[in-house]
Amino acid sequence: MSQSWWQAPCQVADEAVRERALARQQQLTKPTGALGQLEALAVQLAALQGRERPSIEQVHISIFAGDHGVVAEGVSAYPQAVTVQMLSNFVGGGAAISVLAKQLGASLEVLDLGTVEQGQSLPGVQRLQLGPGTANFSQGPAMGAAQLAAALAAGRDSVLGAKAQGCQLFIGGEMGIGNTTAAAALACWLLKCPALDLAGPGTGLGRAGVQHKAQVVEAALALHHGQIQTPIQALQYFGGFEIAALTGAYLACAQQGVVALVDGFICSVAALFAVQLNPACHAWLLFAHSGAEPGHQRVLQALKAQPLLDLGLRLGEGSGAALAVPLLRLACSLHNDMATFAEAAVADRPA
Template identity: 55%
Template sequence: MSNWIFEPIKKLDEQARDEALARQQQLTKPLGSLGRLEDIAVEIAAMQGGMPQVNTPYICIFAADHGIATSGVSAFPQEVTAQMVANFASGGAAISVLAKSLLAPFEIVNLGTVAPTDFPGVSNEFIAPGTANMLHGDAMTEAQCAQALTIGKKYLLHAKELGCELFIGGDMGIANTSAATVLASVISGESIANLTGPGTGLDDDGVQRKIEILKQVIVKHSETDIAPELLLQKMGGFEIAALVGSYIAAAQQGITILVDGFICTAAAMMAVAIAPESRAWMIFSHGSAEPGHKLMLKHLQATPVLELGMRLGEGSGAAICVPLIQLACKLHSQMATFAEAAVAGKLDAH
């Protein structure tokens, strides 16, 4: 397995946090009146070690297929993964529109689709044509999992080279909610039934069938005290492992992570299980409509910035959150203090 994932995580700057909190008390507004926006600005100040700013977010979509799809856990066939990669590249997907609107560097990375994706604008980091079926054996070999983790790190480092202050990972992979669900179940201790949702649109019977199949997966890989990186190898996906690698690398490099929905939160859970201090570098963008997402956020002690009922994936919820993050930073840095504006502050209580 990749030893780099165990390297130290960068510490937050507590002096910068204290200075940001002090500044919030001096700005021309009642303390707390901007709500969560104040908290976000202070968090990012501690991450960046000074006045917070997010000028350039980086969006990277990791795509791959899953062997478990052949067991009937998804409403869509596997070839849809490659078709959606083509849609990302041609600009027709939601995340493509959002990235363009945000003027964000946008990367599409294929780690292993069943169908080929030889399209302009797609970076091929091909490991295999999808993972193996985790119902029958390990989803990945140790070498494949290590490769996927390192690919995630590679694109995070590219974001750093571009000077991006915020990293958004996105996902595409038919049946990847199944992999995310079993990973989240083992890490959190929550039941498969409580975490399983319709994914791409299963009906009630389909959801029940998915639950039974995923329970079998858990039994198949029921070793006790399994290391999280081995759990990822056994029941993860190439794109999920790449997300995990990108998140750990971001925390090591000191880059803010804006986490998307269900799949990305499962990856965040894995990253925190492997490298607990990486949690401090994560902001959770939105609450997914997938039923299990609230339980996953609870496990991470995370409160999402937005609640929009979204469940698209692709990094779309995180991208929609970016303007709010940017405004939180600008309000913090550009508002006047009471002294600067010659406005009287709050009276002391008598």
């Protein structure tokens, strides 16, 4: 398969089903538009799934993990050892996303794309090992072209596996100490924003730490300015293995006709790059929440996204997306199971 597989056409929504779903909404026992965004969600899901009565029962969550060489610049409040330690927590059931996946009845997959502590083999964790984390992008490209292609393909393959198991909704999550710095650099390059506008506390940096992170990002942007002309090059120079995998996953979702629910800042940056690489994939992306990381707002604006929740979240792991799943399920239930005016023998509004 060509390395430019992501340019292949995306699936398209079924407009005839959209019209029938809209017509059903008009007949349900409520004032028109009374359920607000929930009505639009149900109709959108119906069109994307090609069925007048959509369903979000089969949920798959893939957590992509990778370490970041830029941590050497002192941009994180936590050591890199935490990345692998959290992988153990994910498969052991103790992480937030593990608890949420269990409550949702969702399948949970954990992929180690490349961590510094390579010697540890964890039951339940798929080890791809594209390298001992990325290189320090303050000194050179974060990854080679072959590593980038492999990371993108890892995201695609995760979606293909999920679809084969009947997945109706795909959630991508991430784990990687330093990945808010990588995401900020990527967003700054694409949106032409100063780093201070997009750099945030990540895992808990104070004001001085955030300012230092912004300085590191600005210096790296200046260093690589002449070498980067395209989004795919920016991913290679600034991205993380997990960010590239998320980008590949969102592209594959659109190509395979699987709805994707996008989590927080890092996932939204990956989604922004996916849309840059193949604009048609945007139709398959739903946005779970408006997070507390400062750069998230700018990225959501660039995506013209309407996030479902606003809870001040900044955990990552796909946790915000998982929290939004019950809302999607309820939107489907209301659309599918409410009675029409005729069925309930309730007088409709005059024509």
